[in-house]
Amino acid sequence: MSIFTIVAGARPNFMKIAPIIHAFQNQQKAGVDVQFRLVHTGQHYDKKMSGDFFDQLNIPEPNANLGGGGGTQAEQTAAIMVAFEKELMEHRPDLVIVVGDVTSTLACSIAAKKLQIDVAHVEGGIRSGDLSMPEEINRMVTDSITDHFFTTSEIANANLRKAGVSEEKIHFVGNTMIDTLMDQMPNFRKPEGEIFENLTPGNYFVMTMHRPANVDQEQSLKAMIDAILEGTGGLPIFFPVHPRTAKNLQNLGIQAPNLHLCEPLGYLEFNYLVKNAKGVITDSGGVTEETSVMNVPCVTLRNNTERAETIHMGTNELVGTDPKKLKPYLEKIMKGEWKQYQGIPLWDGKTAQRIVDILIKTYD
Secondary structure, three states: OEEEEEEEOOHHHHHHHHHHHHHHHHHHHOOOOEEEEEEEOOOOOOOOOOHHHHHHOOOOOOOEEOOOOOOOHHHHHHHHHHHHHHHHHHOOOOEEEEEOOOHHHHHHHHHHHHOOOEEEEEOOOOOOOOOOOHHHHHHHHHHHHOOEEEEOOHHHHHHHHHOOOOHHHEEEOOOHHHHHHHHHHHHOOOOOOHHHOOOOOOOOEEEEOOOHHHHOOHHHHHHHHHHHHHHOOOOOEEEEOOHHHHHHHHHHOOOOOOEEEEOOOOHHHHHHHHHOOOEEEEOOHHHHHHHHHOOOOEEEOOOOOOOOHHHHOOOEEEOOOOHHHOHHHHHHHHOOOOOOOOOOOOOOOOHHHHHHHHHHHHOO
């Protein structure tokens, strides 16, 4: 019998683990002797940032919640490592599966390897080259001790080869986020609330911002919002606000009749907005993947990206953090002259099944 521990910590993880869990459940129904434990590190503990995702994505209640939220990055990493070490000593698996690039990914990989337990990294090998991003450090450290790399693109494969990873450890399988997107698209639903009552598909923008480079410097944040308001022609802009960003916006007193701030949305509601938007303005890597597959124009307010395939083959463009550079991109969206999705290899909704097939074969 094979035993696997699946780790989820922050909001983006849940979309990535859901199809893996479903693939394991399908194997169990088919009579395969496999067990998995779901461990929620508690890195995101807000209901909207965490709990709703378990309901919407049909993920079972976690077998354990480590309660590792809050504190500085070092405090959070340490708390998760201590709690996860105890979890592994009480319930030792054949392999720990970590996803993405959040604090939990790093902390749980280290704890597992120190106990001589194999680690599989789903989304291994992606790189931005920007060490000012905590996620880049998490990716690099995790990949330095990983046993199996499940990759989303040939770019990630090349990064791993360059780092000296042997070919048999690299499994090019696609993107589990896209599995979830394709599975859940029929269930997308309009968000509730007065600001969403008169939504006209193709006639509004969605924006998300949470990275320190964009939201922590108040004057930079104000300049960027002003540039967005100027370039979107008075169309409604729906902005689900990260708690840190909300505080800074409040301090600045930023208001406009077409700028609609709201609480973080559930997965089904947020992607309903994205799918029907004229364009998306974001600094999130995951959103650029979803907009590409849904063929929605996307501009990324960052100077680099770890998901270059969304630019080469998707609908994403890298604008940077200078508000002055935004105007021509928004003009292109307004004129309907944006590039179309070209299709990204293996982003076909079957990634999780490929992952689980490889793991069961390896740990039979």
